Amino acid sequence: xxxxxxQDGQIQIELPEEVAQGTYSNLAIxxxxxxxxxxxxxxxxxxxxxxxxxxxxxxxxxxxxxLLYALNDNIxxxxxxxxxxxxENPAGFMPPxxxxxxxx
Numbered sequence: 001x002x003x004x005x006x007q008d009g010q011i012q013i014e015l016p017e018e019v020a021q022g023t024y025s026n027l028a029i030x031x032x033x034x035x036x037x038x039x040x041x042x043x044x045x046x047x048x049x050x051x052x053x054x055x056x057x058x059x060x061x062x063x064x065x066x067l068l069y070a071l072n073d074n075i076x077x078x079x080x081x082x083x084x085x086x087x088e089n090p091a092g093f094m095p096p097x098x099x100x101x102x103x104x
Contacts, residue, residue, distance in 0.1 A: 023054045037064035 025041035032038065037059045044051040059067065079085060 025054055027051070029053075032061075032064075036060060 023041065023043075025043055027042040027044055029040040029042060030037065031040075039057045039059070040053045041055040041057070042051050043054050075085065
């Protein structure tokens, strides 16, 4: 017997607790080939010369473009509600790896 969700074309998505907590990243490195896009999410900590990739996502070109559209849509809705997100020099941005150490 076919599941009603399958008939409706809906997919049930499960979010395990350890994934639901998320992973903080303050840098994304994007590379691509003719068949895939690879996004490495990195966490850079002030004063440390080494950064670790915390997660790697591999997408088809079609899914990468869908992600671009989805991010653009969400950013537009966020800015409509919260104001424009200010980004200095978005092209070629690279955070300082050996920059000043932050103080609390």
